[in-house]
């Protein structure tokens with residue numbers, strides 16, 4: 001925001017030559033926020049190393065501190081020491097963070113006292129009703145169906161079995177599972193509806209619960225059963241955020257350059273790992289070594305026909321690459337993106353269209369045709385991944401200006417300087 005109250009424009013740097021850089025990314029938002037919830041409910045103190053510090057993770061730290069956990073930091077903030085405490089009345093600011101608004105209410109239901117939730121104006125339209133109705137069915141008392149709402153915590157929650165339609169967000173399932181072991185009877189979640197999106201994120205939840213000694217039964221399809229019992233305190237090291245790596249790897253793809261990301265895990269539940277195969281299918285050469293992932297962009301980038309249902313978080317990056325590809329792309333299976341930070345399908349169609357692109361919003365995705373793009377203002381809609389999508393296009397299109405580049409602080413503070421360093425070939 002400028003001094004006059006208007007959102008300032010960031011001139012997206014144009015790549016004057018193919019990029020050639022190594023970019024080290026901070027920790028994963030999704031892993032950090034899960035680790036924080038589990039540590040706050042654990043049976044002793046834990047340490048989280050390599051944590052992401054960003055708006056979304058700071059909101060999670062603030063929420064859990066307010067509820068009673070003691071959280072201190074070291075090493076510039078990226079090592080977090082978490083000591084659980086009795087959970088009590090509080091007020092939670094969710095900002096625009098899906099992980100805070102969906103993961104913290106079950107923790108609040110365990111508190112002794114009222115916990116009021118609110119967030120950004122834009123967060124008030126993000127879907128919440130499914131999680132709150134499920135919590136009520138499990139014995140919690142809640143007033144409201146979307147932000148703002150109040151959880152009347154009574155110190156314990158009965159738990160049991162609940163059937164929900166999680167086709168709107170995997171976070172509905174993850175949120176219930178993360179606290180479930182602390183409910184008297186544990187929780188069994190059945191999903192009934194169209195396919196659940198972002199399944200790798202539910203796998204991440206299950207894997208992290210099991211890592212903390214919680215018994216989770218996933219033997220029946222669309223059913224997750226968490227047994228009641230202690231959540232073991234443990235020290236966790238957070239992987240780099242692979243979704244946040246995708247704009248940098250896309251930079252190699254669109255400029256015909258080369259970008260390496262150190263510490264890319266060989267086995268991971270992060271959705272961002274899918275970028276390897278996506279960029280390969282679009283013509284890039286992708287190599288995963290013991291030390292890093294390296295993407296070399298092709299001479300001619302081709303479009304892609306792909307179902308992104310499992311990895312919807314990558315859509316803004318993939319759409320930006322597709323917008324400058326030589327052949328059409330069809331991105332499918334992502335109707336649920338209409339409930340993300342903003343309606344991402346409408347936002348991408350509008351903004352690529354504004355720069356001269358040909359994009360059609362379909363029932364469950366986007367169809368993007370090759371077209372010569374020109375400069376203009378790219379609107380971010382307070383969405384970090386919209387802002388980085390504008391930056392990708394701006395590498396190869398003159399005079400693209402991104403409004404509110406600062407919104408990238410939701411998950412990647414300092415994005416602009418990391419982007420500049422990539423362009424100047426600094427190896428971070």
Ligand SMILES: O=C(O)C1=C[C@@H](OP(=O)(O)O)[C@@H](O)[C@H](O)C1
Nearest residue numbers: 030169170171197198201312313
């Ligand atoms: O659990 C998580 O950490 C996330 C789950 C996904 O949400 P949806 O299932 O709503 O897409 C993903 O898009 C989001 O960025 C993070």
Ligand SMILES: C=C(OP(=O)(O)O)C(=O)O
Nearest residue numbers: 096097098099313340341
């Ligand atoms: C959908 C996203 O975030 P949130 O955790 O707020 O849902 C995202 O980061 O792409």
